[in-house]
Amino acid sequence: MIIDAHEDIAWNMLAYGRDYTHSAHEIRRHEQETGSETPRYNGQALLGYPDWLRGQVGIVFGTLFVGPARKRGPERHVPAYADAEEAHRLYRRELGLYHRLTEEHPDQFRLLRTRADLNAHIAEWKQKPADAPKPIGIVVLMEGAEGVRTPDELPQWWEGGVRLIGPAWVGNRFCGGTGEPGPLTDEGRTLLAAMDDLGFVLDLSHMDPQAARQAVEAYTGTVIASHANPAALLPETDSNRFLPDDVIDALAARDGVIGIVPFNRFLDATWKPGDPRLPLEKVVEHIDYICQRTGSSRHVAIGSDFDGGFGVESVPAGIDTVADLQKLAPLLAARGYTNDDIAAIFAHNWLRKLKTVLK
Numbered sequence: 499m500i501i502d503a504h505e506d507i508a509w510n511m512l513a514y515g516r517d518y519t520h521s522a523h524e525i526r527r528h529e530q531e532t533g534s535e536t537p538r539y540n541g542q543a544l545l546g547y548p549d550w551l552r553g554q555v556g557i558v559f560g561t562l563f564v565g566p567a568r569k570r571g572p573e574r575h576v577p578a579y580a581d582a583e584e585a586h587r588l589y590r591r592e593l594g595l596y597h598r599l600t601e602e603h604p605d606q607f608r609l610l611r612t613r614a615d616l617n618a619h620i621a622e623w624k625q626k627p628a629d630a631p632k633p634i635g636i637v638v639l640m641e642g643a644e645g646v647r648t649p650d651e652l653p654q655w656w657e658g659g660v661r662l663i664g665p666a667w668v669g670n671r672f673c674g675g676t677g678e679p680g681p682l683t684d685e686g687r688t689l690l691a692a693m694d695d696l697g698f699v700l701d702l703s704h705m706d707p708q709a710a711r712q713a714v715e716a717y718t719g720t721v722i723a724s725h726a727n728p729a730a731l732l733p734e735t736d737s738n739r740f741l742p743d744d745v746i747d748a749l750a751a752r753d754g755v756i757g758i759v760p761f762n763r764f765l766d767a768t769w770k771p772g773d774p775r776l777p778l779e780k781v782v783e784h785i786d787y788i789c790q791r792t793g794s795s796r797h798v799a800i801g802s803d804f805d806g807g808f809g810v811e812s813v814p815a816g817i818d819t820v821a822d823l824q825k826l827a828p829l830l831a832a833r834g835y836t837n838d839d840i841a842a843i844f845a846h847n848w849l850r851k852l853k854t855v856l857k
């Protein structure tokens with residue numbers, strides 16, 4: 499099985515009306531036939547139920563994501579928030595979409611909220627043949643905590659299924675974020691303390707490194723980076739979106755796990771849309787960097803971010819849909835990774851972290 503720690507499923511449903519009960523190819527065809535603008539802004543779809551199943555992607559961290567109106571690009575029609583109230587409404591709506599998806603299509607999608615849910619899900623996937631239809635498990639990850647108006651509503655989000663929270667996307671009232679450096683604020687510290695009390699996983703992705711360092715120090719619970727690549731392999735950029743070595747070390751010291759993003763621009767900062775797609779080997783280089791840096795295969799995994807602002811034209815050659823993540827296995831093996839290493843990177847590392855939060 500593969501566990502993918504970052505897919506903006508609800509955002510694609512909310513903003514673009516994508517129907518993930520269909521395959522990525524069916525979604526592409528539908529968008530072409532209807533003259534949809536979605537591929538222009540969000541790329542050609544990489545996700546779809548038959549593709550998750552074919553790639554044995556049995557669990558995904560499905561995000562709640564909406565951006566602030568001040569960061570909205572040329573896509574004027576997509577949802578965005580002006581303030582915390584509006585963010586709250588949009589994030590709630592996305593959570594509702596996961597509930598509806600899993601209630602209306604229980605044969606295809608299933609929310610995982612408890613250890614019992616997780617155990618039953620894994621058992622079903624082990625017991626049924628690889629190609630037999632079975633539901634994809636979704637664990638809800640909140641990306642950007644602007645929808646949390648005050649920390650005292652965190653229990654409601656937990657009740658609704660949210661188990662992981664990344665406070666930042668761009669900078670916000672909690673901390674510095676992508677493109678907007680800054681520390682963890684007092685409000686950020688209050689949020690983290692409340693998350694800690696309830697047992698949420700803290701996702702450092704998108705936090706400015708300064709804020710990330712402060713957050714790791716402040717947080718006593720499980721810490722991860724669901725989708726973030728090592729800054730050391732992207733020397734051409736000074737973007738704060740990538741993980742400096744000391745943050746990688748701090749995560750590893752806390753038994754954290756880092757999801758590598760197979761997005762060309764995150765694999766080679768000089769890559770531009772229209773350039774030839776990069777070799778899939780590039781993803782292995784980023785995985786290998788974390789392994790060499792931390793001394794084992796225990797702290798790295800996959801956080802694809804597929805359909806999260808880019809599509810098939812912006813991922814390495816050989817990846818047509820999420821199913822092709824399986825092609826990383828032979829490349830890792832050729833580089834000397836054992837079957838156990840590959841199983842850790844594909845699923846067991848995330849599984850270990852899920853077991854700390856699904857109770």
Ligand SMILES: [Zn+2]
Nearest residue numbers: 641704725803
């Ligand atoms: Zn993101």
